[in-house]
Structures are given as structure tokens and as C-alpha cells.
Amino acid sequence: MYLTKEEEEILEGEAGEGFQRSMEILVTLGDIYKSERLVDITSAQISSVAYTNSGETGIRFLEWLVNTGAYFKVLTTLNPHSIEHDRWKEVGFPNDFSLRQLANTEAYRKLGAVGTFTCTPFQVGNNPRFGEHIAWAESSALSYANTVIGARTNRESALSALAAGLIGKTPLYGFHLDENRKGRVLVKVETRLREHADYSALGWAVGEKVMSKVPIFIGIPKNVDNYELNTLCAGLAVSGAVAMAHIPGITPEAPTIDVALGGEKPEETITIDDEELKLVYEDRSTKGIGSKVDLVLLGCPHYGYKQLKKASELLKGKKVHKDVRLWIATSTPISSAVKRVGWLDIIEEAGGEIMCSYCAPVSRAAPFGFKTMATNSSKATFYGVGAMGLKDTIFGTTEECINAAISGKWGE
Ligand code: F3S
Numbered sequence: 001m002y003l004t005k006e007e008e009e010i011l012e013g014e015a016g017e018g019f020q021r022s023m024e025i026l027v028t029l030g031d032i033y034k035s036e037r038l039v040d041i042t043s044a045q046i047s048s049v050a051y052t053n054s055g056e057t058g059i060r061f062l063e064w065l066v067n068t069g070a071y072f073k074v075l076t077t078l079n080p081h082s083i084e085h086d087r088w089k090e091v092g093f094p095n096d097f098s099l100r101q102l103a104n105t106e107a108y109r110k111l112g113a114v115g116t117f118t119c120t121p122f123q124v125g126n127n128p129r130f131g132e133h134i135a136w137a138e139s140s141a142l143s144y145a146n147t148v149i150g151a152r153t154n155r156e157s158a159l160s161a162l163a164a165g166l167i168g169k170t171p172l173y174g175f176h177l178d179e180n181r182k183g184r185v186l187v188k189v190e191t192r193l194r195e196h197a198d199y200s201a202l203g204w205a206v207g208e209k210v211m212s213k214v215p216i217f218i219g220i221p222k223n224v225d226n227y228e229l230n231t232l233c234a235g236l237a238v239s240g241a242v243a244m245a246h247i248p249g250i251t252p253e254a255p256t257i258d259v260a261l262g263g264e265k266p267e268e269t270i271t272i273d274d275e276e277l278k279l280v281y282e283d284r285s286t287k288g289i290g291s292k293v294d295l296v297l298l299g300c301p302h303y304g305y306k307q308l309k310k311a312s313e314l315l316k317g318k319k320v321h322k323d324v325r326l327w328i329a330t331s332t333p334i335s336s337a338v339k340r341v342g343w344l345d346i347i348e349e350a351g352g353e354i355m356c357s358y359c360a361p362v363s364r365a366a367p368f369g370f371k372t373m374a375t376n377s378s379k380a381t382f383y384g385v386g387a388m389g390l391k392d393t394i395f396g397t398t399e400e401c402i403n404a405a406i407s408g409k410w411g412e
Pocket of ligand 1: 080138140234300301358360361379383
């Protein structure tokens with residue numbers, strides 16, 4: 001891979017060992033993917049910020065980077081992590097575990113990362129423009145960035161996004177290049193999409209079928225909102241490995257199906273109807289009507305204003321069942337603004353808990369002893385039984401989830 005004189009010097013260690021290791025990571029990746037050169041990026045989004053993912057090794061590596069004098073050269077924002085950032089004691093996270101999580105985030109702070117702790121960085125100021133090159137590692141966010149914003153990023157790992165943020169560049173390959181962004185599979189949507197849970201189910205259904213190919217959606221309603229698109233991207237990225245989709249008329253570089261296909265024919269056409277969508281709800285649920293739930297999780301990906309407003313409307317004047325915890329995940333900036341308008345108070349008066357900076361699905365739920373989680377996110381069901389260690393998950397609409405939080409049982 002061609003390197004400029006300055007890049008060569010960094011690789012030889014003239015800027016310090018931390019930058020040198022970061023450049024080695026980028027050059028190795030570039031060589032593997034036969035990249036011609038590095039390209040400047042405008043931002044990085046780092047995953048594996050959760051202590052449950054990074055562990056002590058991750059903290060030691062970050063602290064070593066700090067000691068070498070390395071720092072982020074471009075705007076670098078962070079994924080959510082393993083505790084409620086400010087109220088962890090009140091919520092009941094164990095002391096030792098929480099302090100190690102905070103040691104991890106402190107090392108990122110010293111490197112100059114902005115502590116957004118959200119998987120929706122575009123809601124809180126890391127909002128690239130059409131055509132910008134970025135290096136993002138959160139699969140739901142990077143898929144949204146390629147699909148909805150038209151920025152360009154590969155499916156970065158935690159380590160490659162970290163290295164890219166420190167150097168301010170990434171190897172030019174994959175989704176940074178026009179030829180790899182063409183749509184390959186036509187997806188006809190022939191079902192009514194009621195709310196974001198349906199988009200999450202649609203993403204799951206299509207991701208399973210297309211794996212890493214770029215789908216082109218036909219039949220997405222024109223009034224779809226950004227969070228619905230975000231949950232579609234999250235589903236696509238978790239059941240498959242979709243880093244980008246085209247939605248003609250919404251994806252900036254794809255005004256029409258022909259442009260999305262880049263002058264080629266689709267490799268295949270698939271149809272998602274009512275039955276396909278129903279199957280996802282059934283497949284992602286290991287229990288059904290009448291089952292007791294002890295955790296109801298909303299906000300995967302992190303909720304924005306509209307979703308918190310809807311939650312407050314559904315909870316107004318109601319009470320969450322005494323044996324259930326209703327956790328709604330979002331970021332601190334969104335939560336603060338929602339507090340001012342009064343929606344947060346309504347949710348809390350009903351017994352719901354706003355979980356800022358937190359990602360339950362990648363964090364073990366063991367301290368709380370939850371067994372059955374109801375959620376409106378197909379992505380959360382995927383991690384629920386594995387990473388969270390739950391026994392059962394139930395996937396349904398937002399209204400069904402909130403009803404379960406109130407009654408303590410699914411479907412009652
Ligand atoms: Fe966000 Fe965690 Fe879900 S990073 S998309 S809340 S799995």
C-alpha cells in the first residue's frame with residue numbers, strides 16, 4: 001500500500017509507539033484488502049467500550065496508549081457500555097464491576113474521545129455528511145451511516161476504529177469505493193410496517209437471507225422516520241452482516257432502483273410479506289402469551305425524542321408491575337432534553353427507568369437475576385440469551401412490551 005512520507009514516519013515510530021502500533025494495524029488491514037492507500041476520515045465511532053467486552057486487557061491497552069502520548073486526531077465518539085453511567089449505584093450495578101467500567105471510559109477520555117456512550121452517534125452530534133469517509137464500528141450505526149446519510153464506512157472492528165481515530169485515516173477499500181456500494185438483491189416489501197419493531201423484524205428477515213450483500217428495498221413507506229430506518233439497519237447488521245442497503249428516494253446516492261443497481265441486473269429478488277414478518281416475531285420469542293416477564297427492554301438502538309415521547313404517552317397514569325423492571329436506553333444529551341419537556345418524569349412516575357449510556361444486550365444481566373426479557377428489538381433478542389445470559393426472550397411491538405411491563409405477563 002502506498003504511504004505518504006508522513007505516514008511512513010509514523011510507521012517507523014517517529015511519532016511514538018502508540019501511533020506506530022495504530023499505523024501498523026491500518027497498514028496490515030490495507031494489505032489484506034489490497035487497498036491502494038489511506039484516506040482521511042472525519043470521525044470514528046468505537047465499539048467494545050463495555051467492560052464486559054474489553055476486560056482488563058482492554059483497559060491496559062488503552063492506558064498504554066495514553067502513556068505513549070497518543071490521542072484521537074479526529075472526532076471520536078463511543079458506544080454505550082456496561083453500566084448506567086451516572087446512577088449505577090442507584091440502579092444496583094456492583095461496585096467493583098462499575099469502577100472497572102469507569103476506568104475503561106476514563107482511559108478513552110484521556111485519549112480525547114467524546115463520552116457520548118451511545119450507538120446512535122448521529123443523534124448527538126457525530127453526524128457526517130454525504131460522501132464523507134468515516135470509520136465506525138457499531139454495526140447498527142455504520143449501516144445507518146452508509147444507507148441513510150450516504151457517508152462511507154466499512155464494518156470496522158473495535159480495534160480498527162480505534163486505530164483509525166488515532167491516525168485520522170483508514171485504508172481505502174470496501175464500502176469506501178463506488179463499485180462495492182452497488183445494490184445486489186432486490187427486496188420487495190409487501191407487508192404493512194406499523195412501527196419500529198416491524199422495521200427491526202424486517203431487517204432481521206432480510207439480513208438472514210442476503211448475509212453481507214447490499215439489498216435494495218422497494219415498498220418502504222415514504223413517511224418512514226429515521227429511528228425506523230435505524231432499527232431496520234440494526235436488524236440487517238445482526239442477523240446478516242449487512243453494512244449498507246439502498247432505499248431509493250432515501251439513500252442519497254440512490255434516487256432510483258437503476259442507479260442503486262449501478263447499471264447491473266439484481267442477483268435475485270426476494271419478497272417479505274405478512275407471513276415472513278410474523279415468523280421473525282415467532283422465531284425470536286422463546287416464550288409466548290401468558291408468560292411472566294421480569295425485564296422489559298426498549299432502546300436498542302438507543303431511543304431518540306420521538307420514541308421517548310411515545311413511551312411516555314403509553315405509560316401516562318400507569319404503573320409498572322412490582323416484579324418487572326422497565327429499562328429504556330438512551331444517551332445523556334437526549335435524556336436531559338426530554339427531562340425538560342416532562343416526558344422523562346412521566347416515565348419515571350410510572351416506574352420506568354431511563355438507562356443512559358448503557359447497552360444491556362452486551363452486558364451480563366447476572367447481577368439482576370433476570371430470566372425473561374420482552375423487547376421490541378430483534379437485535380436485543382439475539383444478545384439476550386447469549387451475552388446477557390437470559391433464559392428466554394420475547395419479541396413484540398412497543399405497545400405489547402409496555403403492556404407486559406404493566407401487567408407482568410406477555411399478552412395480558
Ligand atoms: Fe445499541 Fe447495544 Fe443495541 S450498542 S444497538 S443498545 S446492542
